[in-house]
Amino acid sequence: MHSWIHHARRKMGFYVQALILMLLAAKILLSFVGSVPQVPCFFIFGDSLMDNGNNNNLVTEAKANYPPYGIDLLDGPTGRFSNGRNIADVVAQLLGFENSIPPFATVKREEIVRGVNYASGAAGILDKTAEHLGGRISMNRQLTNHATTILRLVDLIGNGSLAQVRQYLNKCIYVVSMGNNDYINNYFYPQYYQTSSLYTPKQFAKILIKRYSKQLSKLYKYGARKFGISGVGYIGCTPAMMARFKTNTCVDAVNAAVIQFNTKLAYSLGDLESNLSGAKFIFINQPLGYSSGFNVTDIPCCNVLTTISEGQCVPNQIPCSVREDYFFWDGFHPTESISLVDGERTYEALSPFYSSEAKGSFPVSDADFISIF
Template identity: 45%
Template sequence: MASKPKLPIPSLFLLVLTINLAKAEPQVPCYFIFGDSLSDNGNNNNLPTLAKVNYPPYGIDFPEGPTGRFCNGRNMQDFIVEHLGFQIYDIPPFAEANKDDDQCNLKGVNYASGSAGIRDETGQKLGERVPLNEQLRNHKTIISRISRELGDSSAKELLSQCIYSLAIGNNDYINNYFQPEFYNTSLQYTPEQYAAVLVEQYSQQIKSLYNDGARKFALYGVGLIGCPPYTREVYGTIGSVCVDKLNAAANLFNERLMPLVEELNRDFTDAKFTYLNPSPTVIDYALSGIVNFLGSCCEIGGGGGELCVVNSKPCIFRNQYIFWDGVHPSEAMNKLTAGIAYQTKTSTNGVPFTIQELAEE
């Protein structure tokens, strides 16, 4: 009788390694996502709003096509989810998770909503959205569901080990403060005062999440909101590369958020808070292959003017672009920033922890 062929030792090792990796547990038991369009994975799809993207060419590089992600493929949170050892589909949008009252989302939920902000009125000119306060209320719904499934004590233990990601604040500027024709915040506050008011409200929202059992917080700063193609076109750069007044306002917010993180770590010693604002270096861009820093990959004009036109034909070399549409990053950029947030520790990328370190705490 012919003997069965034997795997050579290197092949056997690779097979065992592959099986072990497939069975590996995520670095944290669950991951909860709060935020705006940079993190939204479908919560706005069925809302009456201009801020939704469940149409081509969005999703052209995503396996399922248009899903409501404001990108040609995966968003930054998708990549972080993968870094942590989850599958993308392990973290559903709340809009899907909430369809079945008996469903228990033990691995996490994404509550993020396009055009949403820290303030309730932010983004209202575009239509319905889910502001951060409502996202926090939606989280209470999921907590109740988990408690029914596991019991209060086990649910509390589980939730204390999860990571809670909050990436929000961009719209409080570009879809609120800097649109005086729709909102009165710029008439009420100077940029310095507005940053103070905004961060104070944000601190109360973060503490509310702490009171609901969260103990590991990833808090993202506001990015360079004056550099996307749409904001440069609308506000003008006056000879600069970006819109300086928008970036200066964002910096005022970040300058208050960083000390808030320090304060929260001092006051709540049983929890861990970190500030993240992943900023690629010139070398990072060179290694990633991104060479187009100012243009948008798709024809913009949809939604409120900053989104891709429905069914328009996007650029071919999408991995070379920072921006997918008028304001949102491409999949290539999301992959780059997610990798930095996950494991690159600098004075802005991860203070005092990277995502990887937060998971290990």
Template identity: 50%
Template sequence: MASDLGLRKSLARADYLPYGIDFPDGPTGRFSNGKTTVDVIAELLGFDDYIPPYATARGREILGGVNFASAAAGIREETGQQLGGRVTFSGQVNNYKNIAQQIVRIIGNENSAANYLSKCIYSIGVGSNDYLNNYFMPQYYSTSRQFTPQQYANVLIQQYTQQLKTLYNYGARKFVLIGVGQIGCSPNALAQNSPDGRTCAQNINVANQLFNNKLRALVDNLNRNTPNAKLIYINAYGIFQDLIDNPFAFVNIIYQDLE
């Protein structure tokens, strides 16, 4: 949702109808007909408003949360570059570092700011673009020729680990890490990789399950070896229908597990 100021124009946009057709403010950049999962979680946790994007968040407003998302971005720097401007996940981490430093100045005490940040929930869902807008686009990227799916999952997790550790070093303690969903069944994958336009591209789903399995193992490892950190893994491969059916149960999983 955050706009990519200072970058060349992006083709990955959702600021026009029918996006946002069921959202109170209409199309806002959310790749959805209505609220995102984070919108629902924030609402059910008692937030007064939707979390503002980094591009527009100012002053004490940032104490209520900031959205760092950028369309087409991925763990790898080159991911999504064929679509134009985007803030890579590393760029989003750098934007968070800037916000963390601003919070120190607002609160006026480094220890108090660290305590404040340790109570925040960091919801992160990244990785799908590294497959759809990188590995499975050989006409633009060489990664599928450089790495087997297993090797590529390893490379992604290694870089993701360092990015998460940077967030931790700047105060983050409570993480919700969302796995990659069945992107082999997405409209994009069906259009480009399905033999009949209807059958899911299983090679994509198998590859992103390799990533999900390694992400789950990473969560376990970081929970064991990172002082005062608490991470939970969300199985996006099959959970989102459950979220639609019972959002309160989904929020309770996050809230209780991160306490």
């Protein structure tokens, strides 16, 4: 009797989950069919959660331009660390852009007016993060690439005026998702890095936030005013991190370090907003590892490597068939189903930037921030 009830509840949960995903997909389609984007441009900085092809031509272990990645995309493997769309794709479509924001590596001259995706798999706030994997585009290098884009915009739309371009950029949305690799491929990887023996989690978080604040301030100087900043996910609950620590449950030490980082990040964003005239910062909480409605939350959909490219899909092997039932696509990255949900959350969080009724104040109070953890 109890097993029948459990089966019925699980089946009902699957139908509810499927309905939610269909409604989200329909909303995404309706958002850009025959519409004008809600903002003039959208710029993306980040790591593999946002990367859509910037690592393809790098000499690196951190790339995803081979099967089974992209199995649910019409274009196949594009460099996205997913079976399909990632969060950046979903947000772009919900904002009304007809196509995904192109990667810096292949963006065409006329496309940069609508935005550029600079994200790079394995990228970190610190330049040395993930250096054992080979090539990757750190946050500092992504800022350099954005400076290149701005110079191109001066010729393209600014009539030679940098001030005119900055006024244009003031109206754009900037989403930044950094910090995951500074823990995955630095602090909690003592085989390659000494940071965990040199600094406590509190000290390391302070170092990261100090560097990150300078980087965001540089974006402000370039013309950015509307910032959506993603917190680090609960990476202690990823299959690859649990395998690294030889446990089948979430790694509490990792998640505790992440919470320290996110807490400091939220306060630093408030300080930046107070000190940078006209800037608005929104903290986007993405607690990767905790979500209801997905039956398989502790193992990846594809078979994963255990070499230096730990957690990435084994090339050319067949993944799970019911991908919409899985939380994780590989050892670290979510399936497209999760990206649909997180992309919707991110889009809603960014609403002060595209809603004419919004006041645009910093949305996370001390009490609210404590409650989300």
